[in-house]
Amino acid sequence: MTMTADLPVLTAEQLEIRAMAREFAAGEIRPHAEAWDAARQLPDEIFRKVAELGFMGMRVPEEHGGLGLDLTTTLLTLEALAWGDASVALSVLIHGGPVSTCVLEWGTDAQKGAWLPSMASGETLGAFALTEPEAGSDATSLRAIATPDGEGWTIRGTKSWVTNGSRADLLLVFARTGAPDSGAAGLSAFLVPGDAPGIEVGERERTLGMAASESATLQFQDVRVGAEALLGSEGEGWSVARSALVIGRLMVAAQALGIAEAAYEHALRYGGEREQFGRPLSGFGAVQEKLAGMAIRIAGARALLLQTAARAEGEDPGSALAFPSSLHSAAAMAKVAASEAAMWTSDEAVQIFGGYGYMRDYPVERLMRDAKGTEIYEGTNEVLRWIVARDAIREHAGD
Numbered sequence: 001m002t003m004t005a006d007l008p009v010l011t012a013e014q015l016e017i018r019a020m021a022r023e024f025a026a027g028e029i030r031p032h033a034e035a036w037d038a039a040r041q042l043p044d045e046i047f048r049k050v051a052e053l054g055f056m057g058m059r060v061p062e063e064h065g066g067l068g069l070d071l072t073t074t075l076l077t078l079e080a081l082a083w084g085d086a087s088v089a090l091s092v093l094i095h096g097g098p099v100s101t102c103v104l105e106w107g108t109d110a111q112k113g114a115w116l117p118s119m120a121s122g123e124t125l126g127a128f129a130l131t132e133p134e135a136g137s138d139a140t141s142l143r144a145i146a147t148p149d150g151e152g153w154t155i156r157g158t159k160s161w162v163t164n165g166s167r168a169d170l171l172l173v174f175a176r177t178g179a180p181d182s183g184a185a186g187l188s189a190f191l192v193p194g195d196a197p198g199i200e201v202g203e204r205e206r207t208l209g210m211a212a213s214e215s216a217t218l219q220f221q222d223v224r225v226g227a228e229a230l231l232g233s234e235g236e237g238w239s240v241a242r243s244a245l246v247i248g249r250l251m252v253a254a255q256a257l258g259i260a261e262a263a264y265e266h267a268l269r270y271g272g273e274r275e276q277f278g279r280p281l282s283g284f285g286a287v288q289e290k291l292a293g294m295a296i297r298i299a300g301a302r303a304l305l306l307q308t309a310a311r312a313e314g315e316d317p318g319s320a321l322a323f324p325s326s327l328h329s330a331a332a333m334a335k336v337a338a339s340e341a342a343m344w345t346s347d348e349a350v351q352i353f354g355g356y357g358y359m360r361d362y363p364v365e366r367l368m369r370d371a372k373g374t375e376i377y378e379g380t381n382e383v384l385r386w387i388v389a390r391d392a393i394r395e396h397a398g399d
């Protein structure tokens, strides 16, 4: 694997864990990515293997059975998994990013004890259920409702495109506990067992890319949960969701970099091997310009990602709750830069492969399909640009 612009700031331990993740990805993930994409499914076995390395509990502290890795090491590991297969990385990052982060930040001791050890061991797979058919970027307009029911709650509503949705053991569900027009203030978060009666898993979505990762629509038909399911207090749901945004976006950026790096590597190799007009493609200036563009975009995005991760750790190593808006803006920039690097690089890699690039027999078309998703989830790039601009305008105005 060619690592574009490796930073000298990485510690020996970080480099060692990344090397382990890469070796694992090269041996256990990458050789199967094409078959998993065609089958539109990940085998259970890959989750077990990822769990054996402890990668299902990267951010979970050791006291709860996890590896307790710092954010930078986690991102390097995710990038390596995505270099192997973006679908695997997506499943792992949703579980180990937004879901784990919210349980860690908001869980009572009982909730942490109930879920974190089994999430870290991989026995419990987590999913994040926020988006609805009518509530995407404007997630605070969501319509699922949770009504008090004896000691607990009854949840009713529809959640769209839930990654891991059809195989999850734990669903972090956001529902309205306030009035219909209560906006963000009327939302609450719930930890719902994946096998709770009343959850109906819809058909697997037929996605453009990351086809092996499961995106499912979930119907909640009067799903009863106990009082212990409420994560945070009633009405704190949006704060719960927000607490995972910085880490979730940095993780998607890492996933996108893994895709970009893989596409770049394929393009470099093919450009050196394929000959036309009596010389390798990479002997032509037009191809060299593409390769240079890939390297520059990847290096820039990686530098921004690692710098933002270091800042996040420096701000408050113990909690994501204290992140200032400037860090939200930096994470948004990192996600936009990395996802666009992935989209651009994979598109140009297909072009360098020519007709072969357009065929399913070569990996670059899959990488291009996979890359597109990273521009959409964890905040579309348009909404993230809005966040970046809003923060800059506010800062300029001296707020």
Ligand SMILES: Cc1cc2nc3c(=O)[nH]c(=O)nc-3n(C[C@H](O)[C@H](O)[C@H](O)COP(=O)(O)OP(=O)(O)OC[C@H]3O[C@@H](n4cnc5c(N)ncnc54)[C@H](O)[C@@H]3O)c2cc1C
Binding pocket: 094, 127, 128, 129, 130, 131, 135, 136, 137, 138, 160, 161, 162, 163, 164, 207, 210, 215, 373, 376, 377, 378, 379, 380, 381, 382, 383, 386
């Ligand atoms: C593969 C995949 C996996 C996913 N996994 C999950 C998951 O696990 N859990 C979950 O809850 N959700 C998940 N999602 C949903 C994802 O978070 C949403 O798709 C995303 O938030 C955008 O919402 P939307 O698709 O409804 O688009 P919309 O919000 O309808 O946006 C459509 C277009 O309008 C643009 N737009 C919207 N508002 C603005 C604005 N204010 N300014 C400028 N442009 C704007 C958008 O950028 C976009 O281009 C997943 C999506 C995909 C594709």
